[in-house]
Amino acid sequence: MSYNSVLYLTNIQLTRLPFSMRFYSSFLLLSLLLVTSCISDVDFDQSTDVIIEPVTEVSLVFTDVEASRFVDNGAELQSVTDAVDNIEIFTNEVVVDYLVRADLFFEVTNQIDRAFEVNTIFLDDNDQLLRASQFSIDPQSSITSQPLLFTIEFDENNINSLIETKTIRFQFQLLPSTDGSTLTENDTETISLDSKGVFYFRAETTE
């Protein structure tokens, strides 16, 4: 029976009954409503099964290296290297506990008429090698084509090698030319690199 009809019936009764009965029946009705209220078809234990999986994209390294930088006092350098030490971001609890996968995307545009190798090296606290990636860049690769795309993937099996990383070293290695030509301090072409990391987190509530 719906409560509308209960209300309707009660109204009729209320007008006909003597005072005391009216009085009690009305309270009985309201009390009944309040007491018989219930919570059904819900399962609070479900809140233990929450899984959230946010994906964040973060800018990483970017650089634009002129050809002249590979020349020092007239002589070609074999490589240029730069590094970041004491990286603390990966010691953050959220990262340690919830980071499950990371894809690092690199875009390289090479205007210089020379081939390069781009090395990215991940070292731990004791400078032990955790991971190294090498990408080969053809001479002037982007003049005729799109920027070259490279990815370094850390999946569930090796994500720890990223989490343990304290130092990241970037190296542009200049490969010898095929015709014997060399770069000069007046060369203005550049090799440039842009990058971002896509970080996959997974947080699950546990009992």
Added chain:
Amino acid sequence: MRKLSFLLFFFTVLVTAQNKQLLYGFTEIPQSTLVNPSVDLDNGFYVGMPLLSHIHVQGGSTGVNTFDLFADDGNTFNNRIRQVINRIDQNDYAYVNQQLELFSGGFSFGNTIERENYISFGIYQETDAIAYIPKDYLDLAIEGNAGNIGRPFNLDHLKVRGELLSVFHVGISKKINEKSRIGVRFKIYSSAADISSINNSGSFTTVEGQNNLLTHNFDLDLQVNSSGLLSLREEYEENGNLSNSISTMRNKLFLGGNLGLGVDLGFTHELTDQITIDGSMLDLGFISHTKDVDSYAINGQYEYEGFNPLFPEVASGQTAQQYWDDVADEFEELFEVDSTQTSYTTLRPLKLNAAVRYQFGKEKEDCNCGRYASPYKNDVGLQLFAVKRPIQFQSAITAYYRRRFSDHLSAKVTYTVDQFSSRNIGLGFSTQIGAVHFYVLADHLLEYRNLANANAASLQLGFNLIFDKPYVSR
């Protein structure tokens, strides 16, 4: 986690937004003067039973109820959370209000035998809290920024306010001519605890970058003010319990807290013998928080597009390490929390009521007989309610029918449409035997069949001793 579920349940069920549609205009109940100070209480004097004269709890949430989240329907909890988050927005909120009258009383006075003016006074304790759904924060936490390049995550979605206070009040209802009454109630607020984080702004946006693939724009302007909580925290950190603070809390509720002033205004006007209009404005007031204040702010802008190795073999200047260190410093500064103890002022949530009523069903001729002056047994009407909330006024409209069955029993049925529900039915009774008066008012009755489906609920009850005006003969 279980605690969290019950907390969620409490917020989603137990508790329409301070709308006392059942009490408003229910003049057999002395506490109706708290929602319109101009009402004619039509008794000689009354005394509320200490601690029992007005017990009120109400609360609700828009956009989501317990059933939405915890239904046992085979769907996964995760999917339901996602469905709920997709459906709700930053204008949805959860709300709870509780009032407990410690003491109240009142008496009629005047030069005529009818004693047509009334003074009432009392003390009540009130808890009021509202939290808007921080939609963009939730989206960012659940989805991350990856699928949201170009979308600003708005930080103004964080809006929370809560307070625990007591109110000392005295009011007067005065007949100004044959047709009209006005009323005013003066209030002193004594705030024991307050927390508010309302005026947040800024955003976090990730866009396609100029120098790198992505640029992250941080624009943070966040602030939370609190009073009465610092001492609690300090004591807890020191002793591991709150025994002293609970006694100081009591002092704070009795004018030892942060003080404020307010006023309620009301009017009643008879258009004809049977048609009346009335209205009120409640809690037009402020509280000045100067004691035990603890405030935090995060403020800053930063544009981050990565870090730039400069290969020091061939160039002087910054290395990647230096660049990285600078970036780290910038971030540290950006998220640095400034702590202050500067005083601040809060406004109480302003409430507006208005009604038009039609009385009918004459029970008796004008005869100074029976407990109540009005000769009509029934009235129907429309009531409007609005409350000022951090984002906007929230309103409700109520149609009601009230009937006086005898001098001993009256009842009121309401049908209310508001943000929480379009089918809120409420029912209230007021009874008096001798001097002993009792009332109970409850709404969202349809939802009592399954509380989990309720977006809101409220309950008010109380005992008073009411004494008739001397001329009343029965």
